[in-house]
Amino acid sequence: MKSTSLSAAAPRRAGALLVAVLCALALLPAVARADNPIVQHMYTADPAPLVHNGRVYLYTGHDEDGSTWFTMKEWRVWSSADMVNWTDHGSPMSLATFSWASKDAWAGQAIHRNGKFYWYVPVVNRATGRMAIGVGVADSPTGPFRDAIGRPLVENGEIDPTVFIDDSGQAHLYWGNPNLWHVRLNADMISFSGSPTQIPLTTAGFGARTGDPNRPTLYEEGSWVYKRNGLYYNVFAAKCCSEFIAYSTAPGPTGPWTYRGTIMPTQGSSFTNHAGIVDFKGSSYFFYHNGALPGGGGFTRSVAVEKFTYNADGTIPTINMTTSGAPRADTLNPYVRxxxxxxxxxxxxxxxxxxxxxxxxxxxxxxxxxxxxxxxxxxxxxxxxxxxxxxxxxxxxxxxxxxxxxxxxxxxxxxxxxxxxxxxxxxxxxxxxxxxxxxxxxxxxxxxxxxxxxxxxxxx
The missing domain is CATH 2.60.120.260 (Galactose-binding domain-like)
Structure with missing residues (x-):
């Protein structure tokens, strides 16, 4: 197992982005044959995939090497045309993007509209000390992103925004832990009409939790909301800790929700999980994180992906973590740069x-x-x-x-x-x-x- 001193490397790489050196995985043959996690040279978390122009763009957080808390200072972007070879686009957005933010570059999601890319992220507002939702905007899916409005879009101390645009063109933003909030975004994607409202967390809608009278449902955090074949899906991290991934469905964007069960059971060496689902080149993919890399755990996580097929009735099957990852969806052309x-x-x-x-x-x-x-x-x-x-x-x-x-x-x-x-x-x-x-x-x-x-x- 190889480890390199970053302090020793710094004089030789002036101006370089110093990242966590992990391992010479060739010394671990069983691991070296695997393709999950999909990024091996740094810790990544909270995957948010976006399909655009024949590629999957994957927006993630970045757990700092050796972290003993959710110490996160930037977000990263990766992309792939085949689901197996991933290009590192670096960090096009960080805490420094938001002059009003002080810490905690946590789980967000990006979306494309009006020829621009909007990235909704939770950060701590320096002025209030509370979690708020900021919006980065860019002309390219890989950035660079800039602060779209110079202040929080919404702020109520809660986290983990997810965003989607309905068939009607109406954009919806959801976020929250311990509650689940919703607001309809205006067409500009950086403002909203009316006030945020809470989606009722009922046991019928989000399952029953035992042992915690303050949280009667399984809903914990990290929603991923989307629509498929006229049905709305809310995929979420359930029942901390350790979390598993569950989901609910509804006939409309705000409900009424019906709990449908577990997608990914509690497994892996991270006590959190966070899901994102997309369709790409005719197949469906489930992104998540675990602690599978050397040194990995609940605060040093790694993004992985699995291919899956919806059941005939639209329900999602049980998906387990693997080291093999998703199969190749295309070939790579070596005759272009x-x-x-x-x-x-x-x-x-x-x-x-x-x-x-x-x-x-x-x-x-x-x-x-x-x-x-x-x-x-x-x-x-x-x-x-x-x-x-x-x-x-x-x-x-x-x-x-x-x-x-x-x-x-x-x-x-x-x-x-x-x-x-x-x-x-x-x-x-x-x-x-x-x-x-x-x-x-x-x-x-x-x-x-x-x-x-x-x-x-x-x-x-």
Missing amino acids: QEAETIAWGSGVETEPSAEGGMNVGWIENGDYIKLKGVAFGTGARTFSARVASGAAGGTIEVRLGGPTGTVVGRCGVSGTGGWQNWTSVSCPISGATGTQDLYLRFSGGSGYLFNVNWWQFGA
Whole structure:
């Protein structure tokens, strides 16, 4: 198990985003074959998926490394076109986005409307010390996001907003713990008419809890509300602690709700859970979090995903956590530029903002690797190119198929470039990369950090 001192790394990566270094998961073969959690180089929580223009954009929180509380300072964005290879888009919104916020970048959700993306998040209002709901807005699903109104949209000390737009065009915002609140948003998505109202938490609507007279229903927090085939679904974290995921349905956006039962039973090593559900490329996907990464737990969580199929009557089946994750929904094209931070499984690597824009993979040491699933080489690749930088002596990119110690189809040497953000391109010949296969970029060299990678591309 590999761990790196962030304080030691800082002088070598001036201006870089220092994130938690987890493990060389290659030392854990049973884990290294898995693809859940879908992010391995940092802790993530509270998944909120959004489908837009052929990709799933996944908005998450970020648990700080070694946290013993819900210590969260920023939100992150990831995306995928195939449900297995996920691109790290960094942190386009943080507590600093909201000048009036003091702490707690907790669970939110983003939605697209009017050519813009609106991200509803709970934070503590510095002026009142209470939880409030802020709104970030951006022109792109990956940001950067800015404060849409310069103040809270709503504030009553409660958390976990979810948002959806009904077929009629009416937008709805829900949030709350211990209550469940609702308000109809105006078309501008940053204001509302009327006042927020409470949705009655009845045992018929949200199940019966025992042992807590102050909370008679199972509803705890973290609603995810959506509509399917004319039926409204409210998926929520139930009965702390440990939580499980349950759901209710209704004929209208405010009820009356009918409790339908458990989706994901209590399991995993996190005492909270938080769900998001989307349909993508003809299938349905259930996102959640657990504590499955090394060092993981209730305050160091990781986002995962499962594919599922609704029952014929519209009910949701029981879904259990797996390490295999969702199956591949598409192939990856190696003949167009692919960001190095697009990863199905990474061992030892991290990401950071790149001087050339976007993110790059860094903190690479000997034996680290990146896995990509379902790479469609077709009749065969002949060249491999990569954008690299090194403030040290460099090393080698080993292009392998099938596993981190699989068949070598090419080797690209990387020399020192005089700085970790001094970028250059390298190329090498490829032989034997045909068909659709899992690709492993394995990095080798001397001791210490070797080089960074910004992007890669094969040539036919």
